[in-house]
Amino acid sequence: MIESVELYEILKKEKAELLEKLEQLRALGQPSAERKEGSPYGKREEGADEASELEKRLVLVQRLEESLNEVEHALQKYEAGTYGFCDSCGQPIEQGRLEAIPQASLCLRCKAQQAKETKGAR
Numbered sequence: 001m002i003e004s005v006e007l008y009e010i011l012k013k014e015k016a017e018l019l020e021k022l023e024q025l026r027a028l029g030q031p032s033a034e035r036k037e038g039s040p041y042g043k044r045e046e047g048a049d050e051a052s053e054l055e056k057r058l059v060l061v062q063r064l065e066e067s068l069n070e071v072e073h074a075l076q077k078y079e080a081g082t083y084g085f086c087d088s089c090g091q092p093i094e095q096g097r098l099e100a101i102p103q104a105s106l107c108l109r110c111k112a113q114q115a116k117e118t119k120g121a122r
C-alpha cells in the first residue's frame, strides 16, 4: 500500500515533467500566435503540412495542459487535506485507482457516471 505522501511526491515530479514538456513544445514556436483565424491567406491547400504539424502540437499542448491541471488540482487537494477523496461524492477513492492514477479526483463510480453523462450529451 502506497502512502499518500509518496503519491504527493509522484505528483510533484509529474508536474515538473509536464511543465518541462510544455516549455519545450512552446519553445518550438508559438502555435497560438501563429494561428490567424480568418486570415486572407487562409487557403486550405497552402501550407497544409505545416498546419497539421501545428494542429498536432496544439493537441499535444492541450493534453499536457489538461494533465497539468489535474495534477495541480490533486496537489491542491493534498494541501487542503482532501486528497484521496472523491470530488463528487466525498467518499474515499479506491487505493488501487490512486496508485494507478495519483491525480484521480473522482472515485470509480463517479468517474463511470461522468463518462456516461459525457457520452449521452454528445
Ligand SMILES: [Zn+2]
Binding pocket: 086, 087, 088, 089, 090, 091, 106, 107, 108, 109, 110, 111
Ligand atoms: Zn465519487
